[in-house]
Amino acid sequence: MALDEINRSAVDRLHAAEPVLEDVRPAGEAIPGLTERTVLHAGPPVAWEAMCGPLRGALVGALRLEGLAVTEEDVARLARSGEIALAPAHDLGAVGPMAGVITARMPVFVVRNRAAGNLAFCPINEGIGRALRFGAYDDGVLERLRWFASTLGPALSAAVRAAGGVDLRxxxxxxxxxxxxxxxxxxxxxxxxxxxxxxxxxxxxLDAGGRSRVFAFLAENDQFFLNLAMAASKASVDPLRGIPGCTLVVAMARNGTEFGIRVSATGDRWFTAPAPVPRGLLFPGFTEAVCNPDLGDSAITETIGLGGCAMAASPAVVQFLGGASVHDAARITRETAEIATSPSPHYRIPALEFEGAPSGIDVRRVVATGITPVINTGIAHRDAGVGQVGAGTVRAPLEAFRKALVALAGEE
Amino acid sequence: MALDEINRSAVDRLHAAEPVLEDVRPAGEAIPGLTERTVLHAGPPVAWEAMCGPLRGALVGALRLEGLAVTEEDVARLARSGEIALAPAHDLGAVGPMAGVITARMPVFVVRNRAAGNLAFCPINEGIGRALRFGAYDDGVLERLRWFASTLGPALSAAVRAAGGVDLRxxxxxxxxxxxxxxxxxxxxxxxxxxxxxxxxxxxxLDAGGRSRVFAFLAENDQFFLNLAMAASKASVDPLRGIPGCTLVVAMARNGTEFGIRVSATGDRWFTAPAPVPRGLLFPGFTEAVCNPDLGDSAITETIGLGGCAMAASPAVVQFLGGASVHDAARITRETAEIATSPSPHYRIPALEFEGAPSGIDVRRVVATGITPVINTGIAHRDAGVGQVGAGTVRAPLEAFRKALVALAGEE
Structure with a gap:
């Protein structure tokens, strides 16, 4: 089969995906292979020594939550000694925003791609500001995570099961x-x-107060759905993994030190480059000097043509680009179409006369044109324990795609 | 003061409006002057003999709800004899969609314009299809209205008061x-x-079942907010009424027989023309021949620059125009700007680079340009007892604006 045909047939699997939220369960029960000593993180693999501040901070919070550590020194010792097993979330079918840390007690969304049958997982979004995913681990952060485990997760589980699942597509x-x-x-x-x-x-x-807190938590967090979009994206693109000859990107992810991609034909191998620092709008009191390099598995949304790739859908987000107009947003999506395989039949953009989002990013086209995907993202403080400092955009680094193309060329 | 200055100063009152939902109460308690024998309806005044089918049907349902009548003959007798007092909803500070029938037991949204202090009222939206406002009055329609009075209205009232009001703007x-x-x-x-x-x-x-029905009712009706937008529009534009020399439109409304407008300087006088039949998408099984002429107070939204006047904001609605594109939607809003006084500082349209919705429709500009507002609307079956048959758009008839201009000229 010709390469273009292989890619077109692969992207049809993406278009066929039917991501459905089926349950919300503790990660230790839901995710095959995740033990009490497993600590998943965002992006490609990274050792403790190379970890950025917010990822270290998130590890401290998560291991406190699990009762495995108290101080940062405890965490460093556990990580170095191998007493905890660090792994990319992607390795176990999961994705996590920013630091992306997932441990056994955290409830995760269980999303099934009902077309292909595969599952994907993502933890519950904590809201903006001081949050574990941005490296904060104070008492407020941990109390919220305990409430996720004791109340919010079980309540969502009961509601999702009563609803017979929720159609995310x-x-x-x-x-x-x-x-x-x-x-x-x-x-x-x-x-x-x-x-x-x-x-x-x-x-x-639940009693009236408990029910009210559950509703308020969902109602007051405009980004609550992000983690569902991430799990849906992961569930949708995973059937494209491991297709011989297929040059489509199946994951883009960052660990705060390195940016990495996975490509269909090259399986679980990561192709990396140093993670760039995002540009955008910072909360008052913060400067660019404190911004951590790009972080998180959330670029799985761009991997299926959403997020920055679908910028034309979201005039409000264009304002993060600084002086950009609605016209610029349309330009970004049209540019992404040059490196994509085909427009989505489901995810359509009104401002482009309902044209589909550009899907199936092709490593060959990226390298040939020099166009890399625009990624919309949150920005973490570079020190452990602080949290979010802003939000903005970043360009995926070309180097990672070049390395992937070299590997693909070697395989053929 | 020069006329343009009068109009600009008037439209500033519209821009300053702060509509807030403050309560949900039975119309008989909330609306000053509404008695057990009052029946409010949409549009300009209309006698029983001239009433269209859906308005007659809505009267039958409302008088059954109030225990005042059983058959259509009872209703005709009560209306002809003056035993019930028919009046435009606008006369008592209220607005109603389609037939717009409001009687004492129906809960109404109580919206205060916190900038000017005035109140406006609108009943609760029933959902699409078989509904009183489209002239249906079967048992299902009446059961829902009884549930509004017994459960939904009081539940919304308690929640709105607990919230300290809801900022509609x-x-x-x-x-x-x-x-x-x-x-x-x-x-x-x-x-x-x-x-x-x-x-x-x-x-x-409430018990779990009752609470679930309340949430389901709000969750399953995409048009639930329409009636809140109507009350907010009415509360926002009412401070512009009765300004000497002001040529701005303060109400557009239809009773299914006539279309009418009110203009600031001419007070409560209606300027009318025959109501046109809307064009649009019809539910399967219905044809244009069964469509009633345009009906309802909902054009109060266009009166403040929303609805059809803000078409550019809503690419999905353009599809009701038949083959029209997103580009056509922008054209409609830009065209409306030619007959408006100034763009809204609050209601902004992303597709037009966040330009404000065209506000303050000036009778002089309408007649000078021949451009009349585009009104988006539901379509009722012309017979009593059937209900909704579709949705579409209609142009306000120029004749009503011409009559108003003649009257304004006579006053100066």
């Missing part, structure tokens, strides 16, 4: 016509998800 | 950046409203 398709690009902005998707689940959530046996 | 402004034009499409606004109210609604003392 439908919500994402509608949200894309409502100003979301499903990475930086998930306002519409969060609202639609709450609407879909509300009648079932209203019937979960 | 903020929701409408956000929804306009999320694909709503707030007449034909209220998907985003309904979702944002549910999010704002959900934490409080979750704490209302």
């Amino acid at each position: 439908g919500i994402m398709a509608r949200a894309l016509t409502m100003g979301d690009e499903l990475h930086q902005r998930n306002t519409a998707a969060t609202s639609l998800f709450l609407r879909a689940l509300a009648p079932h959530l209203a019937a979960v046996p | 903020g929701i409408m402004a956000r929804a306009l950046t999320m694909g709503d034009e707030l007449h034909q499409r209220n998907t985003a606004a309904t979702s944002l409203f549910l999010r704002a109210l959900a934490p409080h609604l979750a704490a209302v003392p």
Whole structure:
């Protein structure tokens, strides 16, 4: 089969994907291979010595939550000695935003691609600011994670099961016509998800105060849906992994030190480059000097053509680009189409006369044109224990795609 | 003061409006002057003999709900004899969609313009299809209205009061950046409203089944917010009424027989023309021959520059125009700007680089240019008892504006 045919047939699997939220369960029960000593993180593999501050901070918080460590020294010792098993979330079918740390007690969304049958997992979004995923680990951060495990996770589980699952593709398709690009902005998707689940959530046996806190948590976090979009993206693109000859990107992810991609034909191998520092809008009191290099598995949304690749859908996000206009947003999506294989039949963009989001990023086209995907992202403080300092955009580094193309050439 | 100055100063009152939902109460308690024998309807005044089918049907349903009548003959007798007092909803500070029938037991949204202090009222949206406002009055329609009075209204009241009111301008402004034009499409606004109210609604003392039905009702009706947008529009534009020399439109409304406008300087006088039949998409099994002429107070949204006037905000609605594109939607809004006084500082349209919705329709400009506002609308079956048959758009008839201009000229 010719290479273009292989890629086109591969991207059809992506277009056929039907991601459905089926449950919310503790990671230790839901994710095959995740033990009490496993610590998943975002991006390609990274040793403790090379880890950035926010990832170290998230490890401290997670190991405190699990009762495995108290101080940063404990964590360093456990990581160096191999007493905890560090691994990319992608290795176990999961994705995590920013630091992307997932441990056994954390509830995760269980998303099934009902077309192909495969599962993907992502933890619950904590809201903006001081959050574990940005490297914060104070008492407020840990209390919220304990409440996730004790109350929010079980309540969502009961509601999702009562609803018979929640169709994420439908919500994402509608949200894309409502100003979301499903990475930086998930306002519409969060609202639609709450609407879909509300009648079932209203019937979960909790006292009035507990029920009110659950609803308030979903209602007050415009980015709640991001983690569902991530799990849906992972579940949608995973059937494209390991197709001989296929040059499509199946993962883009960052660990705060390195940016990495995985390509279909080259299996689980990562092709990396130093992670660039995002540019964008910073919270008051912070400067570029404190921004950590790019971090998180959330670029799985760009991997399927959403996020920065679907910028034209989201005029509000364009403002993060500094002086950019709605016209510039359309230009970014049209540019991405040059490195993509075909437009999505489901994820359509009103401002482009309902043209589909550019899907199936082809390593060959990236290297040939020099165009790399635009990634929308949060920005973490470079020190452990601080948290989010802003949000912005970054260009995936060309070097990673060049390395992948060299490897692909060697295989053929 | 020069006329242009008068109009600009008047439209500033519109821009200053702060519509807030403060309560949900039975119309008989909330609306000053509404008695047990009052029946409000949409549009300019109309006698029983001249009433269209869906308005007659809605009267039958409403008088059954109130225990005042059983058959259509009872209703005709009560209307002819003056035993019930028919009046335009606008006369008592209220607006109603389609037939717009409001009677004492129906809960209404109580919206205060916190800038000017005035109140406006609108009943709760029933959902699409078989609904009282489209002239249906079967048992299902009446059961839902009884549930509004017994359960939904009091639950919403408790939640709204617990929330300290709900800022409608903020929701409408956000929804306009999320694909709503707030007449034909209220998907985003309904979702944002549910999010704002959900934490409080979750704490209302109801059993699990009752609570679930309340959430499901709000969750399953994309047009739930329309009636809030209408009350907010009415509350926002009412401070412009009765300004000497002001040529701005302060109401556009239809009773299914006539289309009418009110203009600031001419007070409560209606200027009318025969109501045109809307064009649009019909439900399967219906033809244009069964479509009733245009109906409802919902054009109060166009009166403040939303709905059809803000078409550019809502690419999904353009599809009702038949073969029209996103480009056509922008054209409609730009055209409306030619008959408006100034762009809204709050209601902004992303596709037009966040330009404000065209506000303050000037009768002089309408007659000078021949451009009349585009109104997005539902379409009722012309017979009593059937209900909705579709949705589409209509042009306000120029004749009404010409009559108003003649009257304004006579006053100066």
